[in-house]
Amino acid sequence: MAGSAGGERTARANVAAFDRWEIVPRVMTDVGQRSLAVELFGERLPAPVLLAPIGVLSLVHPEGELAAARAAAELGVPYVLSCASSHPIEEVAQAMGDGRRWFQLYWSRDRELNASLVGRAERAGFSAIVVTLDTKILGWRERDLARGYLPFLRGEGVANYLSDPVFRSRLGRPPEEDPAGAAAQFLGLALDPTLAWPDLAHLRERTRLPIVLKGILRAEDAERAVAAGAAAVVVSNHGGRQVDGSVPALSVLPDVVRSVGGRVPVLFDSGLRRGADALKALALGARAVLLGRPYVWGLALDGVAGVRSVIERFLAEIDLTMGLSGCADLAGFDAGMLRPAGPDGRR
């Protein structure tokens, strides 16, 4: 969970990038009534925060994604369920009642499998599909390599697949009898390195849900995403877990925001650790942020309560930082609240 790709330089750069922007608080504005609410897809979120999709959470806690989803639901924070969940879509949905939920899809080579997963999510009350674009091949993760760790071979993080009728139909024998065969099938099918822009049409035809494209780092890719009908884009480098040496996500956020020009919401993840980080991303044009690793630490320590505690503290720090900066709501925390770090605020 803590590990990233290669020398983990991008993972560190993600965090350091926030220090390049500094908040310049205003004083003497009434901040007695504050709101962190934002609008997304026509709905009002209580705060500009979602839980990012992180798979195989059974690694840190037996309740895994169920616990994370429950905590999110209790606080009204949307939960993005990872395709590589330790628990199947339907169980997660049940655990979170009517809590807002999105489903993250790793695009498979098997289009029927994609359609099956998306259909199940749709039926289980997930309200958006997040397609991860930056993981068509697994990154070079040395901590995993050094441990010889691949969860899928141990049957972890494949609950959505083992429970899927299309996936099961591809197997010679049921996974309960032949786990190795199922794992081999999974490794062969789960990702599709040939995925390209034209393929998205296939997904658009199969679901009525908004499609969110995650992993955009270039202005021209954001442009193509909008042209391809994306309902939102997520600026992200997968928390530094894919391309070590890549640009910190925050550094390219302004480029993407400029390119999108308000046509769809821009979301953000990668490197967020504190309330001020979220506000900086918002001031640079993100509509909301996806909180990742921090909630996993909460999960590891205390299950549902741990995740809830991390979210509560993250929101509290956002609220205090916004209020202490003189803003009563997020509309007020615009680009004028920041300045580039340096002796005179010029770059």
Add this chain to the structure above:
Amino acid sequence: MAGSAGGERTARANVAAFDRWEIVPRVMTDVGQRSLAVELFGERLPAPVLLAPIGVLSLVHPEGELAAARAAAELGVPYVLSCASSHPIEEVAQAMGDGRRWFQLYWSRDRELNASLVGRAERAGFSAIVVTLDTKILGWRERDLARGYLPFLRGEGVANYLSDPVFRSRLGRPPEEDPAGAAAQFLGLALDPTLAWPDLAHLRERTRLPIVLKGILRAEDAERAVAAGAAAVVVSNHGGRQVDGSVPALSVLPDVVRSVGGRVPVLFDSGLRRGADALKALALGARAVLLGRPYVWGLALDGVAGVRSVIERFLAEIDLTMGLSGCADLAGFDAGMLRPAGPDGRR
């Protein structure tokens, strides 16, 4: 005392900001007779230094603010008494004889309480009111949260309130009988997140003392402060204890100085540790600086003598650095004495 807000990034940035400016000493000027004197509010101060308002000093020494005030008085350095003092206004005044003293006000929701506190300060010989603008809500201080520390609940740092007739009149039972009730009342009353520019008129009508506005970080807020009748402004981010992720105070000092344009004095705190730091702030346009945490370390170690020792050393280092830079007085230590750090002095 050592802790700051959030990840304490701004607290560290405050200190590091001084390294971005370097002194370029002159040689061969007569510095046999040197003076650190500055004029402030028509009075001549022996040095461009005041003690910053820091509350709850009983945490580090039983004599708390009494000791700090006494040390300041012995050296002719103005003492700014914190609203959250461990000892009441009147006792501090008595302890420091005719030493110069200012009173720092945390603006309460209860306007009569504000008026009462200010009136007491006025009667006790305090010669200016410092209104802290950056603390209408308490910052996110993790060291305190981790320790479950809130001094006010233990009756510390509330001496000015418990001794105040208006505050006492708000209680159902006297604090001596119902400390919990007093603490609850304090927490509900002490700060006012709705405080805004128009409210200042209320204070201006209630006191003949000059009003100093502390916590200004933006040129336009400095402009409004002057327009609102402030007698001086203090560029400060509360030593990094309020908005983690905010700009280091030194970085915005030139902006504020330019905006104020000499109409009122600009004071400065946040990050000062050494004599050269003070001189850099002065060269960038501050009239005087408020020394904060360093005197608390002196207090913790040796009471009055410890505070005196810290102040003496701070002044000695200012004096030596000024003299060794070729300046016999502070008028000579102007912006031309500095250059931005870097290979060629250009930003």
Add this chain to the structure above:
Amino acid sequence: MAGSAGGERTARANVAAFDRWEIVPRVMTDVGQRSLAVELFGERLPAPVLLAPIGVLSLVHPEGELAAARAAAELGVPYVLSCASSHPIEEVAQAMGDGRRWFQLYWSRDRELNASLVGRAERAGFSAIVVTLDTKILGWRERDLARGYLPFLRGEGVANYLSDPVFRSRLGRPPEEDPAGAAAQFLGLALDPTLAWPDLAHLRERTRLPIVLKGILRAEDAERAVAAGAAAVVVSNHGGRQVDGSVPALSVLPDVVRSVGGRVPVLFDSGLRRGADALKALALGARAVLLGRPYVWGLALDGVAGVRSVIERFLAEIDLTMGLSGCADLAGFDAGMLRPAGPDGRR
């Protein structure tokens, strides 16, 4: 092996220089079929990687250069044999079958010796001569000085000389009988600090092989190298082992590439540790890179298998990073894939 010149500042700067450029991955391009192949001297290399010439490898493993050469041959990676090899040219050639190999020459004061070494390499199937320009004098290497270490005096790293008929003809007695005399002769002959541009004509007349000039850091020297008939140049500062305080090699690569203007291939070494580093050098205009120290660590740990493992991992990380960045081949990984590190990608 780990040591560099002086305070090893340039060795560290070489590595840090890669962090000044960041990859901006593309998404949604078909990377199902990827190739790392590049063309060099009319031949197709499987990857843009050669093993850099490093001498005296017997220091870390008894099979020394034989093992490194074998591993390179097994993976189709060209091996550049150091002039200061622990094993003679002919043995290395035999060990690697028809694996691609180049011979690196330290230009001797004794032109007949140069001609003899080059002739032997030519006959042993080496297909290019790499003349190292940055080592006409040995650098100031404090780790060696502190240990009183000079391998040549112990008969290490001189196999090519002791086996050379011209070298032997310069000795009064055979080296087997008088090792000290041979060592003295070696020290007197091996390098030529007077080597200058006109001397290259001598070598050009003696060999039909392409001549690669290694150690170029200036645009005007690259220009002269092309004019002097170099078949390729290597931008390198010898891994920081010669001039401590010199520019990191990566910083000057764009200058040299611009100067050469595509007339001959530009190769690169110094500071490469990971796949992303190689891609950054290629995006800045290098045709291929020479991997140095990392393969020595593999050799030290596990001989042939260790070197092979290091190369395999290096190539795997290049392949994954290229693919995850949205490029199916190296032609696609051009300068547009990078941006300078910083808040807005401007320098």
Add this chain to the structure above:
Amino acid sequence: MAGSAGGERTARANVAAFDRWEIVPRVMTDVGQRSLAVELFGERLPAPVLLAPIGVLSLVHPEGELAAARAAAELGVPYVLSCASSHPIEEVAQAMGDGRRWFQLYWSRDRELNASLVGRAERAGFSAIVVTLDTKILGWRERDLARGYLPFLRGEGVANYLSDPVFRSRLGRPPEEDPAGAAAQFLGLALDPTLAWPDLAHLRERTRLPIVLKGILRAEDAERAVAAGAAAVVVSNHGGRQVDGSVPALSVLPDVVRSVGGRVPVLFDSGLRRGADALKALALGARAVLLGRPYVWGLALDGVAGVRSVIERFLAEIDLTMGLSGCADLAGFDAGMLRPAGPDGRR
């Protein structure tokens, strides 16, 4: 010896400043015959290096300045004797035979004392007077303060004074009988904070020796130094021992060189640790450098031999770095050999 002023930020910045410039070596130039010789005051020095004046060397070795002077003489390196020497002028002169020597003067309030010291130096074969401009008051040195250390009170570093007829004539009783009285007299007399440009005329009239002004950091002060008849200036911040927070000496060297415009030689000290540092200062316009602390470490470890060893290694590293950079002499190592550190060599 290791300590500097204040927080020792300038001492660290002095060293770090060299990393802002990087050498770009040339290749393929004949460096078989190299020379480090420079001309200074009409004489040819074997290398562009002098030993900087450092006083109270008895602290680290009983032979103190005698040993340093002897080592310098043996290697033909000029020795600048500190005014605060542990051994009198005449003994140092005798120890170094006809080795080149300059005398550094701390300008006293007592002009007759200045004249006496300079006259003694002149008679003892010293060939220049170095007036230190940056030490008219002692810096704020916390390591010394923490130890309660003041060598002069213990009779150390005052040999030139105790042996001086003018100084002795100022005492009520001879120092052998009343050391405390002598120390008090020394502290009262030794420095003159009123020293200003017009005072130099006094010295010019009293000696035929060239006057070198040490401690210049500003272009306009360099201009005044030349106008006042200085034979050379030394860009120096006293190794960071006087104004903590001051500019690193290397950063202002180009300004001073530009201001002096070749009318007199510009020398340099502060922060030099390695050969490349010396070459960078020379490339930026210094005629020669003064090596300071490093030779004291040699002295502490091994007396004369230790100092000699440090100088020899320093010269060897300069020679190798020059040669490996493609220059046969220092005239070739000009500003074109450097470039500012950074991704593209632009500032």
